[in-house]
Amino acid sequence: MSNPLRSELMRAWAGAAVARGLLLLALFAGSAHGEPVTRRSASPSTFHFVVSADDTSYLVLADVEKGADLPPHGPLRLTGEESLPSVIAEVSEAHLPADLRAWSKRKVVVDERCHATVSGFALVVRLVGRPDYAGINDSEWTADTVFSAGQKVLAARLDRCKGTFARAASAAPIRVARPAVNEEAVAAARADFLASEVIVQARKEQAEGGVTGALEQVYAPHVVTVRHPTTGETWISLHLRLGEAGCGDPQANVWGLYRVTARGVERTRLRLLAPQQTLDALLDVDGDGQFELLIQDDFGFSRELRSGEDKVIRRVTMPIYECLC
Known part of the structure; x- marks a missing residue:
């Protein structure tokens, strides 16, 4: 029903x-x-x-x-x-x-x-x-x-x-990320991201759970390439959801951040987000040249500002009194 x-x-x-x-x-x-x-x-x-x-x-x-x-x-x-x-x-x-x-x-x-x-x-x-x-x-x-x-x-x-x-x-x-283009770096970051242990394990769990499309979805992470407005460094964000959102269904929600250096791309962060979380923006709140994460759930009820060490700096939430299944 x-x-x-x-x-x-x-x-x-x-x-x-x-x-x-x-x-x-x-x-x-x-x-x-x-x-x-x-x-x-x-x-x-x-x-x-x-x-x-x-x-x-x-x-x-x-x-x-x-x-x-x-x-x-x-x-x-x-x-x-x-x-x-x-x-x-x-x-x-x-x-x-x-x-x-x-x-x-x-x-x-x-x-x-x-x-x-x-x-x-x-x-x-x-x-x-x-x-x-x-x-x-x-x-x-x-x-x-x-x-x-x-x-x-x-x-x-x-x-x-x-x-x-x-x-x-x-x-x-607050320093706000600005658009940038670097196709070669994006290709290298995507290859590292998809070959990472987190993604490999997520793919395995999706396949074992019988989730359709698990293998195809992994090749299409959402990619955003930005430049820090004061340091000039280029950063690449990759976000990938595996599986259909649903109660009890196996899912994976993976995000990674890469910095472009003279030697290539450097992975700086790779983590599993909660199933309903989405990256909203990259912000340098304290002016240290590193980006904090602005994260929001799918419905916009809860939001977090996270540090480079993945600590919650600020959070605003709404209680949910409902079964969403």
Whole structure:
């Protein structure tokens, strides 16, 4: 029997795929700038995620994990679709933690291409799914149940701009990868990628699992070639999914990054992504000449910024209360 929410989520995935394509085009063709973050520490940062609620963009200032962390706030306002609800509760500047008050009326840059101004603050709570999967005995979400079950963030409301990440306009630029062409290096990187132990093992598991097309798919990784805007180095990203996404079906989702040197290509990273993860962009957030990864799940519900050592620097998530099979 078909799952109506899964169909709805697949439509959301299609929209997210278009948004990812637009983001990649904008970023790989874009300019360079940089600052802010999701909080667990009050230290300054050059990166913040941007989330959307009620057709408005919010720059995420801090995760609010415990009730004790909640600042005084206004009434809960329920918005969004039935299976993608959000709750917004206004927070006055006076009730912000002291280290966040400086964000009032601050100029920011979204996705290194759109300038906005902070126009207020709010608690933003988001989730996806149905109340019964969250253990709530109700057929519809309410403001109170979404507030209880959703992911809470303290956020700065932006007066314009839609996007994925932002920084304070006064901060150092986030260096954004730019398009490059090097067919010879791409051929060498692809050959190394496909011959890697990770891919070989993935192919073996796909074949043993009886996944159709496993052998053909391996020859067509998605390749993006970029140049670092300050070092001038050329980098090659390869991303390959094996198998059909489905419950219990064997899958592999492999990503690799290569640097082009005078001696050829050098593999710098090779890792398995989670089944639904996709690389959105390569960003040099701290200006050290190395790229951080901007990763998003297929539906756009969860996003991560990862370091070169594969550590999660920032993460924004949405609880999913639904079986997606």
